[in-house]
Amino acid sequence: DDKLLTEPLSHPDFFSVKELFTLKDLFDARVHLGHKKGCRHRFMEPYIFGCRLDQDIIDLDQTMQHLQLALNFMAHVAYRGGIILFVSRKRQFCHLIESTARACGEYAHTRYWQGGLLTNANIQFGPGVRLPDLLVFLSTLNNVFEPHVAIRDAAKMNIPTVGVVDTNCNPCLITYPIPGNDDSPAAVELYCKLFRMTIIRAKDKRRQSEAIEELR
Amino acid sequence: TLRLICTTTTVQRKNVGASGPEKYTEAFIKKQIEEFNLGKRHLANMMGEDPETFTQEDIDRAIAYLFPSGLFDKQARPMMKHPTEVFPEQRKIQWGEDGRPFHFLFYTGKQSYYSLMHETYEKLLNVQKHQDQLIAQDLPLQKEKRNLAGSRWLTKIELEEMLLEKLSDDDYSRFIQLLQKLVALPCADIEEMYIQKFSKEVPAQLQKVVVEPLQYDERGVAFSTGEGKRKTARATAVVYDSGTGKITVNGIDILRYFPVLQDREQLLFPFQFLGRIGKHDTVCTVSGGGRSAQAGAIRLASAKALRSFVTEKEVEFMRQAGLLTVDPRVKERKKPGQEGPRRKFTWKKR
Numbered sequence: 397d398d399k400l401l402t403e404p405l406s407h408p409d410f411f412s413v414k415e416l417f418t419l420k421d422l423f424d425a426r427v428h429l430g431h432k433k434g435c436r437h438r439f440m441e442p443y444i445f446g447c448r449l450d451q452d453i454i455d456l457d458q459t460m461q462h463l464q465l466a467l468n469f470m471a472h473v474a475y476r477g478g479i480i481l482f483v484s485r486k487r488q489f490c491h492l493i494e495s496t497a498r499a500c501g502e503y504a505h506t507r508y509w510q511g512g513l514l515t516n517a518n519i520q521f522g523p524g525v526r527l528p529d530l531l532v533f534l535s536t537l538n539n540v541f542e543p544h545v546a547i548r549d550a551a552k553m554n555i556p557t558v559g560v561v562d563t564n565c566n567p568c569l570i571t572y573p574i575p576g577n578d579d580s581p582a583a584v585e586l587y588c589k590l591f592r593m594t595i596i597r598a599k600d601k602r603r604q605s606e607a608i609e610e611l612r
Numbered sequence: 613t614l615r616l617i618c619t620t621t622t623v624q625r626k627n628v629g630a631s632g633p634e635k636y637t638e639a640f641i642k643k644q645i646e647e648f649n650l651g652k653r654h655l656a657n658m659m660g661e662d663p664e665t666f667t668q669e670d671i672d673r674a675i676a677y678l679f680p681s682g683l684f685d686k687q688a689r690p691m692m693k694h695p696t697e698v699f700p701e702q703r704k705i706q707w708g709e710d711g712r713p714f715h716f717l718f719y720t721g722k723q724s725y726y727s728l729m730h731e732t733y734e735k736l737l738n739v740q741k742h743q744d745q746l747i748a749q750d751l752p753l754q755k756e757k758r759n760l761a762g763s764r765w766l767t768k769i770e771l772e773e774m775l776l777e778k779l780s781d782d783d784y785s786r787f788i789q790l791l792q793k794l795v796a797l798p799c800a801d802i803e804e805m806y807i808q809k810f811s812k813e814v815p816a817q818l819q820k821v822v823v824e825p826l827q828y829d830e831r832g833v834a835f836s837t838g839e840g841k842r843k844t845a846r847a848t849a850v851v852y853d854s855g856t857g858k859i860t861v862n863g864i865d866i867l868r869y870f871p872v873l874q875d876r877e878q879l880l881f882p883f884q885f886l887g888r889i890g891k892h893d894t895v896c897t898v899s900g901g902g903r904s905a906q907a908g909a910i911r912l913a914s915a916k917a918l919r920s921f922v923t924e925k926e927v928e929f930m931r932q933a934g935l936l937t938v939d940p941r942v943k944e945r946k947k948p949g950q951e952g953p954r955r956k957f958t959w960k961k962r
Contacts, residue, residue, distance in 0.1 A: 479712060481719055491737070494730050498716045505720050513721065520721065522635045526711030528719065 411471040430563030443575035474598035478529030533559035644695040836920040840912025845901025849913035855893025875907035
């Protein structure tokens with residue numbers, strides 16, 4: 397059992413996450429497109445490559461690194477049987493994200509976030525609830541263009557977060573930010589595909605390792 | 613909906629005991645079911661009956677016999693019911709041994725409602741895809757109109773029962789809007805079965821009042837009966853066809869029974885309205901009420917009897933004149949703290 401948990405930590409990229417996507421994929425999915433200059437958030441300036449005709453362009457090299465770190469972390473969490481909760485408040489992608497979560501066997505919350513969901517879970521759900529071990533944001537803003545309450549709540553409850561931050565978002569409290577576009581359907585579909593593949597890979601690897609251990 | 617504006621702290625505090633974090637595992641419920649079945653067989657043996665054919669009513673009778681209780685509240689008396697009725701469905705713990713919830717939308721709070729919205733939206737996307745395919749192939753889109761008048765959507769309470777979850781008005785209205793959007797699409801016939809789960813037949817509202825046919829007595833004269841009431845008076849009237857316009861009440865002529873002109877005018881009103889004053893003979897029986905109430909009751913009874921002699925148009929005229937409607941006015945009760953139904957006690961300044 398100890399071996400199952402320590403073995404993935406020996407390699408830097410145990411789940412070979414780098415093979416899942418290339419720079420060209422990110423470019424074709426229009427991940428580099430940001431909002432206009434006026435919408436730019438101060439803390440996103442390090443991630444922005446430049447500005448063309450008033451529209452911000454996100455630096456895809458940095459996006460690659462951040463995406464690899466995030467996917468690697470997600471794979472490790474899924475390998476150890478952690479609960480992953482997909483959060484987004486974009487109405488366009490609500491259905492897509494819920495179907496992705498169902499396909500992975502993980503959980504989604506793309507609806508109105510009730511105040512005490514994480515902080516008051518024992519009373520809302522019942523004693524002995526297990527909280528999610530990872531929150532994945534496909535859009536950090538809610539419908540009023542303010543930072544989603546779940547970011548702050550996860551930080552309060554010591555739950556790590558992975559989030560796609562656009563040029564108008566605040567990347568501060570997110571543990572693994574992924575600078576990139578969160579508005580285009582192509583970009584969000586690419587993210588969903590990548591998350592789904594990592595989680596399924598991680599779970600398959602876990603089952604294989606358990607089978608090998610049992611055979612011994 | 614009414615909203616309380618000034619509330620006390622007791623109302624505002626969330627009732628934790630009622631929404632109850634007393635959750636039961638599946639294993640616990642299974643054990644309860646086994647114990648219940650075993651107990652049922654023991655009870656059947658004790659009562660000397662066959663354990664195989666021991667129904668819930670027999671159980672209730674046996675328990676009432678063995679444990680007689682004088683308590684007024686039926687739910688406080690000893691009872692033996694199947695665990696699925698005792699432990700409400702939603703109180704079962706929604707996560708497994710390792711802590712992972714069963715439903716993928718568990719963390720939203722309202723899992724059944726949101727999964728329903730998810731499914732309905734999926735059906736909508738399906739229909740749109742189908743529509744796009746048909747347009748791509750240049751086929752005509754079907755446009756059979758659904759019978760909108762004969763069906764209604766489920767009410768909020770019925771939906772809550774279906775989902776075993778509380779809903780807010782806003783949630784319910786959103787769901788209905790989504791359903792209406794789905795139904796409005798031309799190719800919605802594909803998902804007809806799914807939509808039928810949420811619609812109910814409305815029974816025909818206006819039931820046409822059946823006019824009784826004329827009956828014939830031994831002499832061959834056509835007659836018909838009608839019943840009427842007013843306040844506490846109940847009357848039955850038998851109207852004969854050929855006659856001189858004589859009216860008899862309880863065996864007494866109306867001139868003797870109703871000395872007041874007003875009451876006799878009331879009796880004659882239906883005949884005067886139809887212009888058949890001298891043509892019908894009436895025999896009535898009346899009981900209860902006072903002078904005016906009895907007159908009103910006989911008027912209604914004779915009007916109802918006259919329906920059989922008259923065309924449908926004239927029946928409609930009578931109805932619009934108010935001859936066929938029961939007068940709902942009754943004596944209002946006296947309230948405590950007041951002298952009468954409306955009159956208050958004399959207000960004294962000191």
